[in-house]
Amino acid sequence: MNKIEKIFLCLIDNLEEGIHIVDSEGKTIYYNETMARMEGQNKENIIGKKIYEYLDGVEEESSTLMNALKSNQKIVDVLQHYSNHYKKDIVTINTTIPVNIDGNTIAALEIARDMTQLKELNERICKLEERSTSKKRNYKFSDIIGNSKVIRKAINKAMRSSLSNSSVLIYGETGSGKEVFAQSIHYNGIRKDKPFIAVNCAAIPSALLEGMFFGTVKGSYTGAENKKGIFEEANRGTLLLDEVNSLEPYLQSKLLRVLQDGYIRPLGSNKIIDVDVRVIATLNEKPEKLIEEGRLRKDFYYRLSVIRIDIPPLRERKEDIIEFVNHFIEYYNAILGKNILGIDKCVLENFYEYDWPGNIRELKNVIESAVNMADNNAVLTREYFESKLINKTYNDFNIKDESLTHYLERIEKKIIELTLSENGNNISKAARKLKISRQKLQYKIKKYDLNIE
The missing domain is CATH 1.10.8.60 (Helicase, Ruva Protein; domain 3)
Known part of the structure; x- marks a missing residue:
């Protein structure tokens, strides 16, 4: 092994991402320390084995490494949920790249980011939010404090919007009371007896949000189960998308389609599900600035801001x-x-x-x-x-x-x-x-x- 190869191996062995390389037959030829820690394996025991020989519930046809070998196509940011022989649950986001020489696929390289703790934490947060929502006081317009002209103008506009089904965009600086307005619109409106679900878009990784929004079906990715998405849970009610500008552009595009078409398609499913959900979105930065910087799609903004309410800052x-x-x-x-x-x-x-x-x-x-x-x-x-x-x-x-x-x-x-x-x-x-x-x-x-x- 020459000096360059040693440097290269030292580099990939010390990356925070897991690296897994298989040959043209799908047998492991390289497996770094990070991947070993991630999957709870001894890397010396993995060399020469195919992935389904040491991981539970992973079939050859569902392996991204095997799919990259067969299709000769790069697979980007796929969520994987699986277990090892010690029943350790593992959640990763993987990008898999086929390696070609003279037109022949000789290997596939997978880069994995560990999302296990993040997913567990996110699920705990969601459960806590569900519990706190059931106990939490629901705000109404009578709870909004202030008699200044500017706040009365915003309240009057919000009260009119509560009698509509159109999308609402609420802009206000951090701490100005956006959620109080959003809840008041829902609980004063024609959907007040239906679900109100709030999602903090800034607190949840984009890779997990798509499944949360639209739901999943068994087999849509390794370890996926049948699970309703937030849109289906909020059907006939209201969905609050807090700090919606935190969403990646591709998710903004998918949400735009849901708002336009009125249906969702769970991950891994060919079936469409009709949904009737009113969306209230909040921004803590000026939308014009966000659009200019490319952080908010213009078409998504126009669809959300059928009714726009600006909450004045305290100053x-x-x-x-x-x-x-x-x-x-x-x-x-x-x-x-x-x-x-x-x-x-x-x-x-x-x-x-x-x-x-x-x-x-x-x-x-x-x-x-x-x-x-x-x-x-x-x-x-x-x-x-x-x-x-x-x-x-x-x-x-x-x-x-x-x-x-x-x-x-x-x-x-x-x-x-x-x-x-x-x-x-x-x-x-x-x-x-x-x-x-x-x-x-x-x-x-x-x-x-x-x-x-």
Whole structure:
């Protein structure tokens, strides 16, 4: 063996992928350490054997190595599920390549990626999600917090869409409440008594998603069993595809066909199954950007966005912050057995200045942390919050490039918003609290274009 051959063997023996090479008769001539660990074998015992001689339930006609030898065709990303003689379950994704010399197929090389733990983990997650879904509260429109113009506009559009069967695309930044909207559309709509199934497309490998979506029939790949797909399970109900842009383009194409044709074909089956499923999809990045970058098919986007709902980030609806704060204080008082009385006005002013990149989810976590740290019967003051949130007070004259008049108007507007929210938008009560006349407060509400519906 020359130096190059030794280097080559050292290389493939230390790859994270399993490598299996058979000769023209299907007998193993090379089997690396990774493949041996993956399949629970001693590699010295495999040399010279055909695959069905050491693996249970693998027939010659179902072996990708034998099929590549016979067809002289490359086989790409095939899911394999099988067992060894020790009854160890193995799940891999394999690419198999025939090796040709002078037109003759002399060998086949298989590259395998181990998916066993990933599949087991995914199945556990699915079972946990099924259990939690059965116990989880189902959101309705009455659960959506906020009275700002922008959120009311989104809610009104979502309420109209709940009476339709058309596909819905919800765009919103992470933490802005997309699933609450999606559930509200379903449980307020004509399918409310039918299944609602949510799939986090970013959390599940693409190689497993196709079988999950469309189902499998026995023999569609090594070890496959008859199993219903999510579309069949959600028939006559709603399927939520969360972060749908995470799907590979080929899966987007397959889903597009299902949406257009109204039927699925399980993996390995010639039979088609009619399905009536309403799809709600969510994106946490702007669809225009995703299309431009090639991460979202344009035709798939148009099919999903028959109705498009954009959820505004918290920084564009800051007048709703006080409502969220009060709600989360009440919620965590109940969960943590506390009696937090409220939040300091100076802290709230800082909340209005902060941009909340994590949106509602970030605000919820901030309040949870503060309630945990605060003494019982306390008001949440600045000591209970991180410095990034509490960086100024009303006495900080940090007006940068703006005029003093503009700065004071900005502060006045926020104080009026806060006082109105604390008094249920009752103008008379808020005016008494601010110690100004009702007419003067009405003038300022109009001046600052405040929404007090």
